[in-house]
Amino acid sequence: MSQIHHPSILLSSDWVNTIREHAPAAEALGQLHPAQLELVYKQQWFNLLAPASYGGLQTPLPELVKTEEALSWADGSLGWVVTLCCGAGWFGGFMEPDLAREIYHDKKACLAGSGAATGTATVSGNGYLINGSWKYASGVHHATHITVNCEIISNNSAMLNADGAPLILPFVIDRNDVQLLKGWKYIGMMATGSDAYSINNLYVDKSRCFEIEPDAAVVKEQLYIYPFMQLAEATLAANLSGMAVHFMDLCVSAFANKATNLRRVNGANVLVMNDALTSCTDLLNKARTAFFAAVDASWQDAQNQGLLKAVSSASRVLAKTARGCVDELYPYCGLLAASPDTEINRIWRDLHTASQHALLTFLE
Structure with missing residues (x-):
């Protein structure tokens, strides 16, 4: 059995000091502290899984899980926010390229969202009308974009997938088009700011919709397959x-x-x-x-x-x-x-x- 290393070997002591020094204040704030965020942006941790073709780090999975373990060793809330947000950033491998380039052009791009299918997307012209509310979006206060899972509605009926179940598809939404709602009131992970959000009658172009399946990957790299x-x-x-x-x-x-x-x-x-x-x-x-x-x-x-x-x-x-x-x-x-x-x-x-x-x- 190969030797297992302590997570600390992957992080600079200065990084760990910054993360831990501000962890109590982050918990009081209910979101990552500005000093922690500055470190995240500098190291591009929100973009660990974003496609390299759009400026992301496109980190191989074996390296990624060790990095995320180390960040959670430094502080659980910061590690969790980075993990969930860079996980949403992975969706860039499945988005329409022009939209993805627009999103990741911002060096502080951060995607957050919920996996729950608690919204609807009604087919409307060349796009969709989005409605719904979602819980527990870690890092939502730092997000530039929000992802939502929606049941697809057409002609007042739920569309079905090949298995006969309701068709659920994800969308990416600009943060300014989303209403944040207080929702995180649990004993831990308080600095993740995992609050809720809602969308009311928002029209989006069809380019905002994508599929998360290996065959649907737009960036044909191993990470997205x-x-x-x-x-x-x-x-x-x-x-x-x-x-x-x-x-x-x-x-x-x-x-x-x-x-x-x-x-x-x-x-x-x-x-x-x-x-x-x-x-x-x-x-x-x-x-x-x-x-x-x-x-x-x-x-x-x-x-x-x-x-x-x-x-x-x-x-x-x-x-x-x-x-x-x-x-x-x-x-x-x-x-x-x-x-x-x-x-x-x-x-x-x-x-x-x-x-x-x-x-x-x-x-x-």
Whole structure:
């Protein structure tokens, strides 16, 4: 089994300091702090998956998941926003080229959106009339464009796809044409600004509609032929892994503090805590190693259904392992981990909020 590296090796210490220094203020703001955003723009992290032909970084998936794990290790909310927004930026590989060039001409281009099909797009002339509301669009406050999934309506009836189910297609909308709504009120991921949004009777040209299927890729590169489901599963799992590593890093000082300040924690108790940390670190690293190996293998042969299924499985195992390790270690951290003003508590809240994502809830 190859050696697994700590996520920190991928990030400059100055970047990590900037991200973490402003994390508490970002949580209070309910969105990324301007200093964090400036770093994101400078490093083009929102464009990690945007096509190179439009100025994006077009990052190969094996490199991407390690980068996103590292960013979530630095801070869960920032890593999550970058992941979700650059994930929406991946849609640039499927958009009409003139529109994509217009969007990515802005060096601060950022796409956000929701995967829920809670809107309608009614065929109207040479375009569509968009209506609906959507929840939980991470990074929406920084977005230049918003993506929406809509049920296609024609002649007062839902259009159907080849399977006989309602036809659902995504659209990309200018941020100024979208009404933001307060909607994120959960215990964690507070700096993601994952608020809701709505659109009322907005006419858009048909060029704003696209399909997310390998055969529909406009940019004929490997990244846009790779299946969206496994890309989404892998990137979200990498985020949970990064948060778990960060929590476990902080356990070292939390355990030392408990051992020093509580008389009832004797040498045997300290050994129990340290053994648990060692065991959980090994367990998480094994899951990380298997996960990265599965992603690497699928990247070499994205048409192999067995390899793709292995990515789905490894992503779910990594998510479950990350959450399980944190939960095993949490009781040893003392009240420090229960105080909302501490870094370790913020990580605990972020991980337990992010891990509620339905995509990684159940093992297959």
